[in-house]
Amino acid sequence: MLEDKDRAQFSAMIDGTEEDYQKISAAFGDFSKTLPDRVLAHLQMLKGDFGGFAVDRFEHSLQTATRAHKDGRDEEYVVCALLHDIGDLLGTFNHAELGAAILKPFISEQNYFMLQNHGVFQGYYFFHHIGLDRDARDAFRDSEHFEIPLSSVIFMTSRALIQNMNPIRLNFSSRWCAALWHVRATRFI
DSSP states (O other), X not given: OOOGGGSOOOXXXXXXXXXXXXXXXXXXXXXXXXXXXXXXXHHHTTTTOOTTSSSOHXXXXXXXXXXXXXXXXXXXXXXXXXXXXXXXXXXXXXXXXXXXXXXXXXXXXXXXXXXXXXXHHHGGGTGGGTTSOTTGGGGGTTSTTTHHHHHHHXXXXXXXXXXXXXXXXXXXXXXXXXXXXXXXXXXXX
């Protein structure tokens, strides 16, 4: 907990001094270091949330990352696979966009596109069963990244298919991943 002397004292941002903003910047630096813990705690909240499927969202996330890893995908992609449904609890109607926004500072443009749009791409397999357009993904056909989620959707649509898969332990060690996850990610998968 910051003491008063370590916090800015202004009541309107326009009144802030350089010293105030240095304090804010220092606090942000400390707070940002705990992002991995907060994201992984939120991932844990997916346990027990089946949403009508055969396995819960947490297990599905682990399975998706495991399948991506076994398929030889790079570390960034595997982390995207792990967290692709992280927005399910808070963004019920736009979970894909929420998960993509969380990871945007750390991932490539093509992986961001995949995360942001995976809900529409996977809709091809079920939208027609619930009165929606299964070809909604065609709106993205002109994107240079269109083929990425199209080829990746198999990893993200397997929730009901793999009930007894044993997720493997992954080692996230790349520069961008280390900055985000430190060494904490390995305790979950």
